[in-house]
Amino acid sequence: MSSRKFNVAVAGATGVVGNQMIACLEERNFPVKSLKLLASSRSLGQKLKFRGESIDVEELTERSFKDMDIALFSAGGGTSEKFAPFAAQDGCVVVDNSSAWRMDPEVPLVVPEVNAHAIEQYKNKGIIANPNCSTIQMVVPLYPLHKKYKIKRVVVSTYQSVSGTGKEAIDELDSQIRGILNFKEFQSKVYPHTIAFNCLPHIDVFLDNGYTKEEMKMVYETRKILEDDSIGVTSTTVRVPVFYGHSESINVETEKKISAAEVKSLLEKMPGVQVVDDPKNNLYPLAIEAAGNDQIFVGRLRDDDSIPNGINMWVVADNIRKGASTNAVQIAEVLANEYL
Numbered sequence: 001m002s003s004r005k006f007n008v009a010v011a012g013a014t015g016v017v018g019n020q021m022i023a024c025l026e027e028r029n030f031p032v033k034s035l036k037l038l039a040s041s042r043s044l045g046q047k048l049k050f051r052g053e054s055i056d057v058e059e060l061t062e063r064s065f066k067d068m069d070i071a072l073f074s075a076g077g078g079t080s081e082k083f084a085p086f087a088a089q090d091g092c093v094v095v096d097n098s099s100a101w102r103m104d105p106e107v108p109l110v111v112p113e114v115n116a117h118a119i120e121q122y123k124n125k126g127i128i129a130n131p132n133c134s135t136i137q138m139v140v141p142l143y144p145l146h147k148k149y150k151i152k153r154v155v156v157s158t159y160q161s162v163s164g165t166g167k168e169a170i171d172e173l174d175s176q177i178r179g180i181l182n183f184k185e186f187q188s189k190v191y192p193h194t195i196a197f198n199c200l201p202h203i204d205v206f207l208d209n210g211y212t213k214e215e216m217k218m219v220y221e222t223r224k225i226l227e228d229d230s231i232g233v234t235s236t237t238v239r240v241p242v243f244y245g246h247s248e249s250i251n252v253e254t255e256k257k258i259s260a261a262e263v264k265s266l267l268e269k270m271p272g273v274q275v276v277d278d279p280k281n282n283l284y285p286l287a288i289e290a291a292g293n294d295q296i297f298v299g300r301l302r303d304d305d306s307i308p309n310g311i312n313m314w315v316v317a318d319n320i321r322k323g324a325s326t327n328a329v330q331i332a333e334v335l336a337n338e339y340l
């Protein structure tokens with residue numbers, strides 16, 4: 001590890017993911033020389049803590065990145081699209097959590113446990129994309145399966161928490177639960193329907209093919225990260241009234257003979273994965289236990305006897321940590337250690 005320290009910027013610092021990015025930089029002892037916190041003009045006057053110090057939030061502008069080495073972006077797609085090129089122009093490498101750059105063939109899309117080698121392609125545009133939260137927690141357990149058995153097809157259904165939508169969605173679920181339990185009026189502003197005590201099969205916008213953008217992100221991003229366009233992926237993404245932690249039911253069909261017992265021992269060795277699979281003792285991954293952790297929890301491993309080679313699994317992770325901020329900081333760590 002080099003002893004160099006870096007000037008780091010966080011764009012979207014006042015948001016749920018941005019806040020956690022700051023915490024991750026601190027927790028993981030990232031070699032920060034200086035930290036610049038950026039948000040919209042609405043946040044001017046706010047201060048945020050890093051390593052015990054209060055730092056003023058500044059307005060994100062085209063000139064924010066002079067003398068910065070690394071910028072972690074989580075301020076929405078439009079903001080990344082507009083400002084990431086200015087950062088790159090100033091020699092500041094961007095790790096972007098939005099979907100703006102993910103499918104750009106020149107921009108690497110990285111989950112370090114799977115394709116850290118792709119980080120080198122940051123040289124193309126000065127931008128590295130952080131994948132979609134649901135994709136990140138799926139590709140890590142899929143990776144050793146693909147290497148050993150060659151995945152033909154994946155059928156995934158998600159149970160995604162409201163924190164993935166941001167601060168306002170957390171407040172909306174909270175106020176709706178209180179409203180319903182207290183027989184008070186409540187509103188739905190962030191989601192098109194009541195999210196409290198409900199499940200919405202609708203994440204991001206609907207596309208012409210009837211799928212949502214979130215569902216298609218899981219298809220295209222999985223292929224890009226696993227570097228295999230032959231993998232069939234079909235997805236149904238559902239918002240559920242959980243605050244933190246995404247859960248996924250994943251069915252995997254492979255070319256080669258696969259067994260749940262073998263998969264369990266493979267996943268026990270996979271970095272970033274923790275197997276929790278003791279159903280007789282009611283032990284399986286749970287969103288409330290995954291929240292606050294950086295691991296991806298896998299359980300309910302079963303053979304799928306309806307096809308020649310298939311297994312089912314239940315995968316849970318903290319969408320704000322491994323699904324967003326931790327993954328971004330892990331990318332920055334590889335970048336800092338190996339390339340800058």
Ligand code: A2P
Nearest residue numbers: 012013014015016039040042043060075166167
């Ligand atoms: P702000 O708090 O000033 O609005 P979340 O996804 O949790 O809602 O957070 C979104 C983050 O992105 C916030 O930090 C928000 O800042 C920031 N953001 C949104 N739009 C812009 C913009 N146009 N310029 C800079 N930051 C933005």
